[in-house]
Amino acid sequence: MSISTVGKKLSTAAIAATAIVLGIGAVAQATVLTFDDIAPISYYEQIPNGYGGFNWDNFNYVNGLNTIDRRTGYDNGRVSGDYVAFNGDGNPALVSNSVFDFNSAYLTAAWNNGLSVTVKGLKSGATLYSKTVVVDTTQPTLVNFDFFGVDELKFTSFGGVEPDYLIKSGAGTHFALDNFTFNEKATSVPEPTLLPALLTIATLSAGSVLRRKQLKQS
CATH class of the missing domain: 1.10.287 (Helix Hairpins)
Known part of the structure; x- marks a missing residue:
C-alpha cells in the first residue's frame, strides 16, 4: 500500500x-408512544401536555375496549394495549415539540370507511412535509412518514362513508392513532x-x- x-x-x-x-x-434510538402508560381511564380524556415530551392540542386518548360499539376504529385500531389517541370532535389536532423526526404511526378511521387523513410536518411555521392517507375502520394502517427535522405535526381528517353497521353508534371524521414513533434530535454539541x-x-x-x-x- x-x-x-x-x-x-x-x-x-x-x-x-x-x-x-x-x-x-449518531443514530438515536426511536421512541414509541403507545398511549397505554398515561393514567388509566374508563373511557376517554385529554392527552396531558408533556406526554412523550410533546404538547398535545385537541388529542384525546380512549380505552378502545370500553367504546360504545366494539366495531369502531377505536377498538380495531388498537396495536398495543387498550388505548389509542384520537382527534377531538373529528377536528384538526396538533403535536409539537423541539425539533424531532416523525418516523411512523398506525392510523385507523373511527367511524368512516375511506377516511382521508392529511398529516403535515412543520418547522417554525413552515410546511416541510405533507402526506395524505386513506384508512378504514376495520384495521390499523401502518404509515411510514419519515418527516425529518420538524417541530410540529398537524393532523386533519375528512371524507369517507360510515358503514351501515355503525350508523346507530356515532359519526364523524375521527381517527385513531397508535404507536407514534419518533426520534429526538440531539441538541448538545461541544x-x-x-x-x-x-x-x-x-x-x-x-x-x-x-x-x-x-x-x-x-
Whole structure:
C-alpha cells in the first residue's frame, strides 16, 4: 500500500474520529408512544401536555375496549394495549415539540370507511412535509412518514362513508392513532472553542500513525 493511500485512509479516519467525538451522524434510538402508560381511564380524556415530551392540542386518548360499539376504529385500531389517541370532535389536532423526526404511526378511521387523513410536518411555521392517507375502520394502517427535522405535526381528517353497521353508534371524521414513533434530535454539541482542538488531536493522531508507517518502509 502506497504512502499516499495510507495518508488518505488516515485522513478519512481522522475525520470519522472527529465526527464521533462531536456526535455527528449518531443514530438515536426511536421512541414509541403507545398511549397505554398515561393514567388509566374508563373511557376517554385529554392527552396531558408533556406526554412523550410533546404538547398535545385537541388529542384525546380512549380505552378502545370500553367504546360504545366494539366495531369502531377505536377498538380495531388498537396495536398495543387498550388505548389509542384520537382527534377531538373529528377536528384538526396538533403535536409539537423541539425539533424531532416523525418516523411512523398506525392510523385507523373511527367511524368512516375511506377516511382521508392529511398529516403535515412543520418547522417554525413552515410546511416541510405533507402526506395524505386513506384508512378504514376495520384495521390499523401502518404509515411510514419519515418527516425529518420538524417541530410540529398537524393532523386533519375528512371524507369517507360510515358503514351501515355503525350508523346507530356515532359519526364523524375521527381517527385513531397508535404507536407514534419518533426520534429526538440531539441538541448538545461541544463548545465552539473546543472544535479546533478536537480537529487538531484527530489530525495529529493520524500524522503520527503515518510517520510510523513511513519509518517501517524506509
